Amino acid sequence: MDVACYTAESSDSPLTKSTLSRRELRSDDCLLEIRWAGICHSDIHTVNGDWPHDNFPMTPGHEIIGKIIETGPDVQKFTTGDVVGIGCLVDSCGTCRACVDNEENYCEEGATGTYNGVDRHDGSITQGGYSTHIVCREDFLIRIPEAFSDLESDQAASATPLLCAGITTFSPLQNAGVGPGSRVGIVGMGGLGHVAVQIAAAMGAEVSVFSHGLSKKDDGLRLGATNYVATADEGFDKPFRDTFDVIIDTVSAPHDVNPFIKMLGRKGRLVLLGLPTEAMQIPAGLLIGKGRSVLGSAIGGIKQTQDMIDFCAEHNITAETEVIPAEQINEAYQRVIDSDVRYRFVIDAATF
Incomplete structure (x- = not known):
């Protein structure tokens, strides 16, 4: 045909x-x-x-x-x-x-x-x-x-x-057991991130968005986020250290993931959805001390x-x-x- x-x-x-x-x-x-x-x-x-x-x-x-x-x-x-x-x-x-x-x-x-x-x-x-x-x-x-x-x-x-975009973000959130009382971070407020915010909020989580700037802050809050943070600001991660159960990283551009690892609480997980072209450097101590993990997820x-x-x-x-x-x-x-x-x-x- x-x-x-x-x-x-x-x-x-x-x-x-x-x-x-x-x-x-x-x-x-x-x-x-x-x-x-x-x-x-x-x-x-x-x-x-x-x-x-x-x-x-x-x-x-x-x-x-x-x-x-x-x-x-x-x-x-x-x-x-x-x-x-x-x-x-x-x-x-x-x-x-x-x-x-x-x-x-x-x-x-x-x-x-x-x-x-x-x-x-x-x-x-x-x-x-x-x-x-x-x-x-x-x-x-x-x-x-x-x-x-x-x-x-x-x-x-x-x-x-x-x-x-829906299954790519839903899968790691469901696999992590996100529900009422969960603390979820979303890195990137784009095609994946804006769906992830909605899904995590509907699951009952408290959602924070981490984006380079604040141009999409109103959208993020409207879609269900409680916090919206500009990662371009120095020390953006410090108020959130040891906080999150799950952080979903949707960014494909090369970037430093270590600030996000520091924001994970005990046994928290950073889930990578993007495909940066550069290798990541992650000190083992950031993971071992609190049982944190970094993992990937594909649809x-x-x-x-x-x-x-x-x-x-x-x-x-x-x-x-x-x-x-x-x-x-x-x-x-x-x-x-x-x-x-x-x-x-x-x-x-x-x-x-």
């Missing part, structure tokens, strides 16, 4: 309107008509060659909401007309320890990304959500709850980035993603978004690079 899309031909060319061929449905596949497609910063890194690969031409996009219009003969969980989402993954081995534990994101054989991944069946390169349609195994579809299921609504558009499994979207629907949590037509994708990419968006772009797939 040939479908309209926007594609990058190389790392130094803009995305342009094109077509791609979607595979015939396998027995457990569903065909989606895409309604909304989010722009994630990882799309930009991949398209621009910041994360080197040779898989061009490439159609990015792993934040997708749409409607099922056809199912394979063995599909049991969904039917035509269901509103569903696709996040960062479309397949995994299904049998390793990680997959059995519902952590397909850590599949020991390598999970298949929604785009720029290798199809486990035919070896082709997967193509993502900047398109009118997509085919996906039913086991990797997320049922969109009623609160977000009106595909023409602002709620559906604003829920779309949750398929990446989440399918079950946890379903838990996330249901939680967000229950608590009326969405990303703050700007909807654009497809012809503005390249402009949107540059605006993300320039930090000129509050906080996520979502593409109207009807314009592909």
